[in-house]
Amino acid sequence: MRGAVHQGGAEVDPEWLRRWRExxxxxxxxxxxxxxxxxxAEFARQYVDEGLVSVSGGKDSMTMLHIIVNRVRGxxxxxxxxxxxxxxxxxxxxxxxxNMLRVAPGAHIHIRxxxxxxxxxxxxxxxxxxxxxxxxxxxxxxxxxxxxxxxxVRAEESSRRGARxxxxxxxxxxxxxxxxxFTWRDVWAYVFKHDVPVPRVYYTYAKxxxxxxxxxxxxxDREFEKYGSPQVDSVLSWRWRNKxx
Amino acid sequence: MExxxxxxxxxxxxxxxxxxxxxxxxxAHVMLREELGEKYYSLPTKIPIKEIPRPPLKHYYxxxxxxxxxxxxxxxxxxxxxxxxxxxxxxxxxxSRGSGFFKDFYLKAIYVxxxxxxFYATGELSEIKRxxxxxxxxxxxxxxxxxxxxxxxxxxxxxxxxxxxxxLAMRPIPVRYLKRYEDSAYxxxxxxxxxxxxxxxxxxPFTRVELR
Numbered sequence: 001m002r003g004a005v006h007q008g009g010a011e012v013d014p015e016w017l018r019r020w021r022e023x024x025x026x027x028x029x030x031x032x033x034x035x036x037x038x039x040x041a042e043f044a045r046q047y048v049d050e051g052l053v054s055v056s057g058g059k060d061s062m063t064m065l066h067i068i069v070n071r072v073r074g075x076x077x078x079x080x081x082x083x084x085x086x087x088x089x090x091x092x093x094x095x096x097x098x099n100m101l102r103v104a105p106g107a108h109i110h111i112r113x114x115x116x117x118x119x120x121x122x123x124x125x126x127x128x129x130x131x132x133x134x135x136x137x138x139x140x141x142x143x144x145x146x147x148x149x150x151x152x153v154r155a156e157e158s159s160r161r162g163a164r165x166x167x168x169x170x171x172x173x174x175x176x177x178x179x180x181x182f183t184w185r186d187v188w189a190y191v192f193k194h195d196v197p198v199p200r201v202y203y204t205y206a207k208x209x210x211x212x213x214x215x216x217x218x219x220x221d222r223e224f225e226k227y228g229s230p231q232v233d234s235v236l237s238w239r240w241r242n243k244x245x
Numbered sequence: 246m247e248x249x250x251x252x253x254x255x256x257x258x259x260x261x262x263x264x265x266x267x268x269x270x271x272x273a274h275v276m277l278r279e280e281l282g283e284k285y286y287s288l289p290t291k292i293p294i295k296e297i298p299r300p301p302l303k304h305y306y307x308x309x310x311x312x313x314x315x316x317x318x319x320x321x322x323x324x325x326x327x328x329x330x331x332x333x334x335x336x337x338x339x340x341s342r343g344s345g346f347f348k349d350f351y352l353k354a355i356y357v358x359x360x361x362x363x364f365y366a367t368g369e370l371s372e373i374k375r376x377x378x379x380x381x382x383x384x385x386x387x388x389x390x391x392x393x394x395x396x397x398x399x400x401x402x403x404x405x406x407x408x409x410x411x412x413l414a415m416r417p418i419p420v421r422y423l424k425r426y427e428d429s430a431y432x433x434x435x436x437x438x439x440x441x442x443x444x445x446x447x448x449x450p451f452t453r454v455e456l457r
Contacts (some may be wrong), residue, residue, distance in 0.1 A: 228326070
């Protein structure tokens with residue numbers, strides 16, 4: 001009677017995780033991920049001094065941060081956007097911040113908070129998000145006088161991203177994607193090989209959706225309704241659905 | 246009022262929009278559909294329904310004595326991804342399929358390949374029998390074939406298991422009605438389950454509780 005469904009979502013089975021860990025560790029050597037990492041570090045080195053590393057806390061940006069901090073320089077400027085409690089449960093947000101501090105203890109971490117994320121309305125109306133996010137990012141870019149924004153975007157993620165390119169000129173900055181040619185396997189192999197901390201919620205979702213499809217996005221967000229995300233959140237993250245601040 | 250066990254035998258897997266299906270909300274849904282007839286399918290989306298019919302169930306304070314779904318067997322959750330594209334005649338010229346009326350969806354249905362869904366409740370046997378016979382399918386995504394009901398069995402049982410069974414909460418019960426509880430979360434505990442007013446700090450179903 002106390003199966004996975006009744007407990008409000010799939011629980012992570014340690015044996016399942018151990019088996020996948022073994023697979024990704026073997027993949028790390030087989031696919032020569034080490035060489036890809038070296039290339040990423042060399043590529044990122046050109047931009048880091050005048051750059052701002054954007055970290056959402058997901059696997060891709062944490063992998064990118066880990067590579068930069070360990071192979072290029074540790075005192076980088078890091079930008080993190082806190083979506084607020086209605087879009088990003090506080091447990092997950094706390095974990096993200098702790099993970100960033102663990103991976104990059106010497107970095108200058110700049111956290112900006114989405115004020116509307118403290119209202120339930122943030123789940124249904126996402127338009128103000130874009131305005132506030134880009135305004136905050138533009139202000140920080142000016143304040144730090146940086147030119148490059150390093151993002152954990154990968155070509156494999158979507159055809160749109162695949163067409164974007166590794167370096168993209170924007171109006172106020174240049175977008176740089178160091179791990180652009182990483183596959184989902186490369187990312188997970190790096191995460192397991194170097195014990196890169198990622199939010200635990202990843203494993204719950206990966207078990208159901210698959211390691212290739214799991215992504216850290218805002219929870220219960222109507223913006224992602226077209227991908228069925230709120231429905232998955234309601235089943236797997238039901239505890240956070242009605243939780244007040 | 247009789248103590249009842251209701252078993253839905255399924256012919257297709259049941260899709261979920263929440264970890265549990267609430268029996269009282271299922272009855273309220275059937276009653277509302279009966280009351281409104283065809284109008285049920287064209288309800289205003291912006292104005293919530295003012296009054297939800299009260300199901301023929303016993304209440305403990307304001308909590309209906311009806312359990313959440315017990316899915317059997319329970320092999321765990323599965324995901325079914327599918328495209329929802331408009332099947333209407335498209336107009337001539339350029340249309341946006343990323344947003345608006347012709348928007349495409351790439352959806353996911355979370356389902357359990359179960360054979361039975363069991364509920365416990367205390368209520369009027371004949372009326373509940375009549376209402377459950379009008380349930381053709383359970384859960385979400387019934388329009389694409391999930392949760393089809395093959396047979397419903399309603400039988401009397403000697404004990405009241407709608408709230409607590411073997412020391413385990415069988416539904417969300419507000420912690421203010423409990424002497425002891427093992428785990429709690431903010432959950433809706435009475436219909437309408439979508440309303441914020443129905444949410445309270447409740448004991449989580451299938452965790453240990455003791456009623457006041």
